[in-house]
Amino acid sequence: MKCDVCDNEATVHNLVIKGGKPAEQHLCERCATKTGLNNSIPVAPLMMDLVKQIAAGQAITPSAPTEKPPAVRGAGTPAVAQCPGCGLPFASFRQHGLLGCAICYTAFADQLGPLLDRAHDGATHHTGKMPRRILPGGADAGTLAPDAPGGAPSPPKPTIDLQDILHREAQLRKQLQSAIAAEQFERAACLRDELIKLGQLAELAGFIIGGKKAPPAPEAT
Amino acid sequence: MESVPLISQESVARGAAWLAGTGRDSDVVISSRIRLARNLAGRPFPARSTLLQRAQVVALCRDHLMSGVLDAPGRRMVWADIHAMSPLGRSLLVERHLMSKEHAKGKTITLPVGAPAGGTPTGPEQTIQEPRGLAVTLPDESLSIMVNEEDHLRIQVLLSGLALSEAWKQIDDADDQVEGLGNRRVSGGSDVATADTPPSAAPPAPAADRGLIYAFSPRFGYLTTCPTNVGCGVRMSVMLHLPGLRLTGEIDKVKNATKDMNLALRGFYGEGSESTGDLYQVSNQGAFGKPEREILREIETEIVPEIVRYERDARTTMLERRRRILEDQVFRALGLLRNARMLTPEEALAGLSMVRLGILCGLVPIPEQVVSQLFLLTQPAHLQRLLGVDMDQQRRRAARADLVRERLGA
Numbered sequence: 001m002k003c004d005v006c007d008n009e010a011t012v013h014n015l016v017i018k019g020g021k022p023a024e025q026h027l028c029e030r031c032a033t034k035t036g037l038n039n040s041i042p043v044a045p046l047m048m049d050l051v052k053q054i055a056a057g058q059a060i061t062p063s064a065p066t067e068k069p070p071a072v073r074g075a076g077t078p079a080v081a082q083c084p085g086c087g088l089p090f091a092s093f094r095q096h097g098l099l100g101c102a103i104c105y106t107a108f109a110d111q112l113g114p115l116l117d118r119a120h121d122g123a124t125h126h127t128g129k130m131p132r133r134i135l136p137g138g139a140d141a142g143t144l145a146p147d148a149p150g151g152a153p154s155p156p157k158p159t160i161d162l163q164d165i166l167h168r169e170a171q172l173r174k175q176l177q178s179a180i181a182a183e184q185f186e187r188a189a190c191l192r193d194e195l196i197k198l199g200q201l202a203e204l205a206g207f208i209i210g211g212k213k214a215p216p217a218p219e220a221t
Numbered sequence: 222m223e224s225v226p227l228i229s230q231e232s233v234a235r236g237a238a239w240l241a242g243t244g245r246d247s248d249v250v251i252s253s254r255i256r257l258a259r260n261l262a263g264r265p266f267p268a269r270s271t272l273l274q275r276a277q278v279v280a281l282c283r284d285h286l287m288s289g290v291l292d293a294p295g296r297r298m299v300w301a302d303i304h305a306m307s308p309l310g311r312s313l314l315v316e317r318h319l320m321s322k323e324h325a326k327g328k329t330i331t332l333p334v335g336a337p338a339g340g341t342p343t344g345p346e347q348t349i350q351e352p353r354g355l356a357v358t359l360p361d362e363s364l365s366i367m368v369n370e371e372d373h374l375r376i377q378v379l380l381s382g383l384a385l386s387e388a389w390k391q392i393d394d395a396d397d398q399v400e401g402l403g404n405r406r407v408s409g410g411s412d413v414a415t416a417d418t419p420p421s422a423a424p425p426a427p428a429a430d431r432g433l434i435y436a437f438s439p440r441f442g443y444l445t446t447c448p449t450n451v452g453c454g455v456r457m458s459v460m461l462h463l464p465g466l467r468l469t470g471e472i473d474k475v476k477n478a479t480k481d482m483n484l485a486l487r488g489f490y491g492e493g494s495e496s497t498g499d500l501y502q503v504s505n506q507g508a509f510g511k512p513e514r515e516i517l518r519e520i521e522t523e524i525v526p527e528i529v530r531y532e533r534d535a536r537t538t539m540l541e542r543r544r545r546i547l548e549d550q551v552f553r554a555l556g557l558l559r560n561a562r563m564l565t566p567e568e569a570l571a572g573l574s575m576v577r578l579g580i581l582c583g584l585v586p587i588p589e590q591v592v593s594q595l596f597l598l599t600q601p602a603h604l605q606r607l608l609g610v611d612m613d614q615q616r617r618r619a620a621r622a623d624l625v626r627e628r629l630g631a
Contacts, residue, residue, distance in 0.1 A: 085265075086265045086266075086269045088269060097447060097448070097449075098266075098268055098371075098446050098447055099266065099444075099445075099446055099447075099448065100265055100266055100268070100269030101264070101265040101266055101269060101436075102260065102262060102263070102436035102438070102444045105438055105441050105444050105451075106438070109440075112441070112448060115448065116441070116448060116451065116509055122510075123452075123509050123510020123511065124440075124510065125439075125440055125510060126438070126439070126440065126441055126442030126443075126451075126452050126453070126509065126510065127510055127511065127512045128442065128452065128453040128455075128508070128511070128512035128513050128514075129393070129396075129453060129512075129513055130437065130439075130442075131400060131434075131435045131437045131443075132397065132400060169439070169440060
């Protein structure tokens with residue numbers, strides 16, 4: 001299949017909802033990156049769920065917790081749902097109960113969230129000890145930010161406050177739920193994208209590194 | 222036998238510090254253990270790693286753990302490549318509760334040798350063990366770290382008696398050191414000294430000693446291979462000796478009560494093992510959305526003291542109302558242990574359990590330590606290391622009976 005914009009082979013397939021109707025987009029890697037679509041995390045599953053539910057005339061509910069994420073490569077051609085980090089197929093996780101890497105948690109977040117809720121008395125977020133290192137904003141996630149030279153207090157660096165992330169994520173999820181309930185699909189898609197960006201920033205590879213030390217968790221000794 | 226054993230012959234003969242009978246409520250609580258599951262950021266978890274990736278994790282962890290960050294006055298970290306160790310050496314570490322059975326077993330990978338690309342192998346097959354390791358503090362063995370078990374790191378602190386708070390202090394500190402914070406907490410200092418200490422108070426860690434970066438997500442917590450461990454990645458467990466409750470027939474009540482409280486009750490050697498010797502482990506199941514301190518408080522100040530009280534009541538009941546039955550059980554066990562010429566590990570544990578109860582009820586004048594350490598010394602690998610020879614099952618049974626008779630002064 002050719003890219004909608006240029007003549008290259010389309011490798012990124014996206015489903016957009018305009019005016020309540022689904023429309024497909026097929027782009028090559030380069031054009032997708034230009035339009036900000038080239039996201040290693042499937043954006044479409046939730047929307048596909050919605051479309052399927054609309055098609056089936058069902059009430060709108062968030063994606064089913066244990067269901068395999070539907071295909072993102074265009075309608076009717078299901079792709080294997082697998083972790084973009086380590087290639088673990090979701091089916092393998094369902095069979096063995098073991099994840100392959102930190103990215104699995106982001107890739108399968110929708111399925112894992114409700115699973116954990118059930119297994120841990122409805123808890124939705126981690127509380128307790130946190131690593132003392134956190135990710136400096138904009139830094140290369142693969143490298144460590146150097147400690148302050150000579151032990152002098154370091155100048156303030158752009159850092160991500162873990163509490164802020166938790167707060168922001170909870171906010172976004174709440175808004176997403178109400179958007180879905182109100183059938184505001186375009187808004188839901190935007191919120192979904194924001195959640196993904198937030199997740200990528202802080203969760204994707206589990207990189208928690210850098211200058212500022214996280215505040216001690218109040219409960220942890 | 223290892224050419225240079227990790228655990229010295231003297232240490233093996235002495236038993237283990239966690240069986241020393243020190244610490245709170247040690248008449249009922251044998252030991253307290255906390256373990257943390259941690260993974261390194263940006264690397265696939267062990268089960269999804271290639272041999273090369275596993276070897277890299279082993280090298281990375283060994284270099285950091287052995288850099289001195291976990292050493293203290295009178296205590297140093299030693300390392301063992303578990304994949305290069307003999308089966309007996311590994312079993313010894315399992316028996317001493319320094320690592321899991323799964324870590325000892327590992328996976329063996331068969332490599333075809335001398336095979337031309339796509340052709341049939343011409344040479345003999347070669348097998349290699351998955352790279353994995355263990356770091357242990359000596360001589361106390363209280364801190365141990367498995368590398369490449371189910372998670373990249375499994376950090377454990379194991380202490381005698383009811384000592385979860387102390388174990389938490391130690392493991393929290395060790396966890397920070399593994400992360401390479403550099404500003405070591407002074408023993409007995411403030412709980413949160415590490416985070417509160419101004420940067421100028423501690424010299425920066427040398428570049429090579431930066432520490433390991435954990436896989437962590439603000440939402441899910443410490444990321445673990447099995448999602449049941451995600452969150453704090455913590456398991457706190459307490460090993461209890463409950464012979465009184467078995468004799469009064471109330472042990473099932475404890476089993477049901479712990480189940481209701483979402484705690485696991487397991488045998489002497491963890492998941493799936495039988496509660497031989499009336500030894501049980503109570504531990505939390507999962508730690509997501511619940512801070513460590515809360516789990517600790519529940520187990521240490523609510524659940525365990527309650528079970529301890531039940532067990533003591535049961536012992537008192539037996540002494541006051543069913544003394545003849547109690548004495549019969551205790552002295553039969555003592556008679557068996559002092560006279561048998563062959564003993565299975567189960568027979569030994571069951572007998573030792575009754576004799577320990579007799580000692581604690583004031584019926585048998587033997588030091589409690591002698592019996593408690595025999596719980597460990599009668600295990601197969603310990604027995605073989607003590608005598609310095611590999612033995613088959615029959616010989617071990619005879620050697621076990623000889624050792625028990627000798628230690629019980631028969």
